[in-house]
Amino acid sequence: MLVEVLLHTKIDKLGAEGDLVKVKSGYARNFLLPKRMATVATMASKRHIELLRKRRAEREAAEFQTAQELASRLQKLKLLFTLASGSEEQEKVFGAVTAQNVADRLKEEGLEIDRKKIHMDRPLKELRIYSLEVDIHPYVTAQLHVELVPPAEKAKGKETKTKGEARKRPASKKTKHSAASEAEASSSDTSV
Known part of the structure; x- marks a missing residue:
């Protein structure tokens, strides 16, 4: 048996606020009515439908409007992610940028977007610019630009360091204790 109810909140695959829908009596009696998501449609409640529809509109x-403003902010935004990369010839990186990383970075920028x-x-695993689609509203989508770049030290290091300079390392690091014991050993060798 079907019952006509007036929805107070939006319910997926059923209707939005202010809609008059027919549902099975058990669904209405056991779920919608106890949670106050709907009321049984009567002549008095049908009069309130217009008020609810105006509020919904x-x-x-x-x-x-807020979704369009957010879309324009996202389209102007360009997110940079710095990831360690392999050799100079390859544009592959170590690690990856996921939707969660992008959502976290957007949160840092003051924009709450679900991943x-x-x-x-x-x-994303290659050093280049990506254009990602973001659903903000059922009727509004935005393009977000994300760029993966190599670390700044590596980019600077390509120009300033040569292979020979990069290989130069101190032979060993000595502590104060080991330097003092070596000094004593060398002074004892010379006194004999």
């Missing part, structure tokens, strides 16, 4: 318009709304086929 205003709320959806405000959400759409599930950032579309990535696979983790």
Whole structure:
């Protein structure tokens, strides 16, 4: 047996706030009504439908407007990730940038985006610029630019260090105790 109910909140695959829907009586009696997500549709409650629909339209318009503003901010933004890379010929990096890394960086920038709304086929592993699609609203998507760059020391090191300079290392590090014992040993050898 179907019952007509008026929804107070949005329920996936059923309807939005203010919708008049027909559901099975057990679903309404055991889930929707006890959680106050809906009420049984009566003549009095049907009058409130227009008020709820107006509220919903205003709320959806405000959400759409904020989603568009967020999309414009995301399109202007360019995130840089520094990852250690392999040889100069390869553009591969050690490690990867995932949707969670991008979401964390966006949070640092003051933008709350769920990682599930950032579309990535696979983790980013090459040194280049990526354009990621971000779902902000059902009708608004934005393009986010992410660039993977090598570490600054490596980029500077390519120009300033040669292979010979890079190989020069101190032979060994001596502690104060070992230096003092060597001095005593050399003075005792000369006195005999």
